[in-house]
Amino acid sequence: MDQSAGKIQIRSLVGPVTVSAESIVRVEKRESPWAEYETQRAQSSDTADGNFDLAAWCDRRGLFAERKRHLQRTVELDADHEGARAALGFEKTDAGWILRKPNGGDGQKSGPRPTAAEGADDDERLAAAARVQWRRQIKGIKSIMLESPIAERVDEGQRKILSISDPLAIEPMSEVLVHGDGACRLLLVDALSKFPQDDATANLSLLFLLDREPAVVDRCARELARRKDPRVASQFRAALYVNNHDGVVARAARGLAVVEDKAAVGDLIQVLTVQRDKWVETPVVGLVGGMCRTFNRQTVASADGRRVSVPPVIAFGRGVLANVANVPQFRNVTVYRTEVLEALKALTGQNFGFDVEAWARWYQEQR
Structure with a gap:
């Protein structure tokens, strides 16, 4: 923690965080992740396996820069260490270890060019790895900054999210922030609005259809209207026919x-409009104590020269002892x-x- 000119810079797993000294309520001193790391490093041997195990320890604690450093040290000590090579993005071929770049080009060694299918598989593997890293980073920003009670920290978290420009962050960003509060989801809409890719358009469309916050829906609507993508309309037309x-x-x-x-x-x-069978609450008038159900023998009498048989009618207490109960009934109704x-x-x-x-x-x- 560094302090200068009324500002305090705090080292966190997602990078340095700057807040004003006035916004800090209290300081609790305890061992930081980096102090734990120094202790762990002192206990580890400087061997290929020792560095590889330490890299795994760093990964579990979110110390990704330290993880990469120990993976690289593992390869320095054992050039054919498969675990470290794979974690660093290398692939073993007949020509040796090759580092695949995100654009599909070959890295440190030249070798046989991959087929189209192999290149696609490699792209998927690299993209998946990048999304894992983004998911961890965005989760950290959400928990440490966006959910902080300190306004300055929330503002810094929002700036970090809005500064993301890698399209591979769209899916993990959406997955993490959609489970936040309304402010998180509004931030998600603003962040997605910066990306022209289909991933962003699809997530904005789903947010518009499913989110419960009116402000989020309104902001999605404005962005989708601005994009003028005819595929959005086709998906909305399909959504009209979602049953029930x-x-x-x-x-x-x-x-x-x-x-x-x-x-x-x-x-x-x-x-x-649509016809639908639904359970509906129907008001039913009855007499207190269930008298109509108890005294239910037919009354036999003569009316206009004919013999009639009718159920009993109770008049006394009507409007006084009567009660109205809502009884669920299964009916076919019209939904407007x-x-x-x-x-x-x-x-x-x-x-x-x-x-x-x-x-x-x-x-x-x-x-």
């Missing part, structure tokens, strides 16, 4: 209005989708309410 999920259908309808997809009008008309109607009005300038036939006639006349 009216929330997704409503959000998809709103999305189609946001991206101004007039080609979706026919689909929206089809899902404007307001968000779909709003989307239709926005896209067409028309308003036929929930009259599906009127909408269909108008739509047919326009074709």
